[in-house]
Amino acid sequence: MDDWNYKPAGDLGLSHDEAFKSLKRESGLIATALHWIWWSFVRAYLVLWHRLKVEGRENLPKVPPFVLVANHSSHLDALVLAAPLDLRLRDQIFPIAAGDVFFTNPAISAFAALMLNALPMWRKNCGPHALAELKRRLIEEPCCYILFPEGQRSRTGEMLPFKAGLGMMLAGTNVPIVPCYLDGCFQALRPETHWPVRHPITIRIGRPLTFADAPNRREGWEQVANELQAAVKALRTE
Amino acid sequence: MSPYERLFSPAHAFEHPVTVWLTVALGVALTVSPLVLLTLGRRIAETRRQRLWSRWRSWLVLTLLLVGPILLGAAWTIVAICVLSLLCYREYARATGLFREKAISLTIVVGILLITFATMDNWYRLFMALTPLTITLILTVALFADRPQGYIQRTALGVLGFVLFGHGLGHLGHLANDVNFRPLILMVLVAAEMNVVFSYFVGRTLGHVPLCPNTSPKVTVAGVLGGLVLTTMLVMLLGTSVFRGTELANWHHLIVLGILISVVGQLGALIFASIKRDLGIKDFDVTIPGHGGLLDRFDRIVPMAAVVFHYVNYFVGVGAGQQVRIWTTFG
Numbered sequence: 001m002d003d004w005n006y007k008p009a010g011d012l013g014l015s016h017d018e019a020f021k022s023l024k025r026e027s028g029l030i031a032t033a034l035h036w037i038w039w040s041f042v043r044a045y046l047v048l049w050h051r052l053k054v055e056g057r058e059n060l061p062k063v064p065p066f067v068l069v070a071n072h073s074s075h076l077d078a079l080v081l082a083a084p085l086d087l088r089l090r091d092q093i094f095p096i097a098a099g100d101v102f103f104t105n106p107a108i109s110a111f112a113a114l115m116l117n118a119l120p121m122w123r124k125n126c127g128p129h130a131l132a133e134l135k136r137r138l139i140e141e142p143c144c145y146i147l148f149p150e151g152q153r154s155r156t157g158e159m160l161p162f163k164a165g166l167g168m169m170l171a172g173t174n175v176p177i178v179p180c181y182l183d184g185c186f187q188a189l190r191p192e193t194h195w196p197v198r199h200p201i202t203i204r205i206g207r208p209l210t211f212a213d214a215p216n217r218r219e220g221w222e223q224v225a226n227e228l229q230a231a232v233k234a235l236r237t238e
Numbered sequence: 239m240s241p242y243e244r245l246f247s248p249a250h251a252f253e254h255p256v257t258v259w260l261t262v263a264l265g266v267a268l269t270v271s272p273l274v275l276l277t278l279g280r281r282i283a284e285t286r287r288q289r290l291w292s293r294w295r296s297w298l299v300l301t302l303l304l305v306g307p308i309l310l311g312a313a314w315t316i317v318a319i320c321v322l323s324l325l326c327y328r329e330y331a332r333a334t335g336l337f338r339e340k341a342i343s344l345t346i347v348v349g350i351l352l353i354t355f356a357t358m359d360n361w362y363r364l365f366m367a368l369t370p371l372t373i374t375l376i377l378t379v380a381l382f383a384d385r386p387q388g389y390i391q392r393t394a395l396g397v398l399g400f401v402l403f404g405h406g407l408g409h410l411g412h413l414a415n416d417v418n419f420r421p422l423i424l425m426v427l428v429a430a431e432m433n434v435v436f437s438y439f440v441g442r443t444l445g446h447v448p449l450c451p452n453t454s455p456k457v458t459v460a461g462v463l464g465g466l467v468l469t470t471m472l473v474m475l476l477g478t479s480v481f482r483g484t485e486l487a488n489w490h491h492l493i494v495l496g497i498l499i500s501v502v503g504q505l506g507a508l509i510f511a512s513i514k515r516d517l518g519i520k521d522f523d524v525t526i527p528g529h530g531g532l533l534d535r536f537d538r539i540v541p542m543a544a545v546v547f548h549y550v551n552y553f554v555g556v557g558a559g560q561q562v563r564i565w566t567t568f569g
Contacts, residue, residue: 007335
């Protein structure tokens with residue numbers, strides 16, 4: 001008789017604080033319930049307060065793995081980008097958030113992990129090991145990431161150049177990457193303000209791209225970043 | 239004593255001498271231990287000292303969380319055991335990977351909550367009926383995924399989890415339906431933990447022959463036998479008072495109860511050691527600093543609870559004379 005295969009939780013043996021920051025964190029029943037409550041609330045809020053409009057919903061893949069990338073100019077962006085996704089996928093959707101903003105204070109860290117289901121990206125020392133772990137999880141689990149390749153919020157509303165780190169994770173894979181453009185988030189919650197104002201928000205979702213042929217080295221990473229940037233920019237003018 | 243007094247009133251907390259003895263003994267142990275550590279000071283290595291302090295802090299919190307509800311009343315005891323069952327199931331599910339099966343996990347949580355309700359209501363028939371019913375429900379909800387690959391593994395892990403932490407630990411909660419629940423539950427908990435201490439010290443002093451080296455290399459034959467003899471003596475000492483005036487106060491019954499507590503407790507430790515070895519993990523979690531997970535600390539009690547319950551129930555009757563179906567009898 002063959003042995004059964006067991007797979008303990010990826011964050012087994014970590015304290016709560018360590019688990020919140022871990023890229024191997026997995027959701028239990030309580031986290032799942034919190035995700036459902038939080039995302040249902042966010043969806044209702046965006047529709048009622050910001051009159052959220054989704055264009056190109058048919059371009060969203062039905063099953064993981066896939067990655068959503070978009071322009072980044074507001075703290076609302078990750079919420080808006082995740083809103084049109086199927087609630088049943090909630091535990092598999094991970095916004096990739098700045099570690100130094102969302103995972104240094106224990107309370108904010110708990111909120112980011114338990115409500116948003118965010119995973120940290122440590123911008124100043126994000127080594128290849130962390131990107132390799134994210135890539136492994138994306139493909140093997142499989143799951144969905146919400147990524148902002150600009151690496152920071154734009155302070156003017158204008159798009160910043162996409163960083164090549166995204167390419168390090170996705171070059172040479174068949175994972176569909178969905179370019180999206182977020183229109184209205186900057187006006188709804190500007191970087192210098194703390195509370196959102198009532199302003200309509202629209203997401204334009206483009207056709208998924210794959211980069212199976214892109215070489216997994218510097219030029220391939222830049223190709224991924226450039227093509228995605230062009231795809232997002234094209235959605236802005238549609 | 240009315241059922242509401244038993245459930246909610248701490249007025250009778252120190253009515254029984256065994257409750258007083260054990261509460262005082264635990265208080266003294268927790269007060270003296272840090273004094274000993276302070277006296278020993280730098281005569282013990284820094285890492286060892288840190289570990290001992292960490293263990294003492296953990297024991298302090300655990301004792302308050304366990305003894306507090308028992309003294310407050312049966313309802314608080316039942317709720318505390320429900321929380322313990324849920325947390326133990328959480329550790330088991332995360333260790334085995336069963337937590338990814340949300341429908342099965344939810345069914346088990348609901349089953350544990352219903353077991354708690356049946357216990358709180360002193361509705362023994364429902365309590366016993368919930369185990370086969372929950373198992374059937376686990377087997378049913380696992381069908382909804384329409385994923386036959388791994389069906390046996392998923393459902394078997396779910397059934398085992400419910401039987402161990404819902405049904406098994408639920409018996410400890412059901413002991414709270416006895417009018418004498420405070421000394422009885424305290425005796426079981428203290429005997430289980432003292433069995434660990436007795437086995438450890440006898441094993442370290444006299445133990446050379448491991449009992450089952452692949453499962454738990456530190457468990458020795460001498461440790462187990464020493465734990466058996468000393469725990470049985472402790473149960474006889476306490477049981478004489480706990481069961482005074484009943485058939486179980488006879489010395490031969492107390493010897494059997496002591497042996498059952500020791501043997502089943504030791505088996506509980508070996509059962510969970512086997513589960514950990516099979517999974518390739520050292521501890522179930524890091525919930526209790528210095529101890530590991532809750533399951534690393536309460537492994538002996540999980541199978542022991544049902545054995546003690548049925549032994550006492552057979553000869554004396556747990557909850558004899560107490561109103562049944564307290565909340566669900568209308569008119």
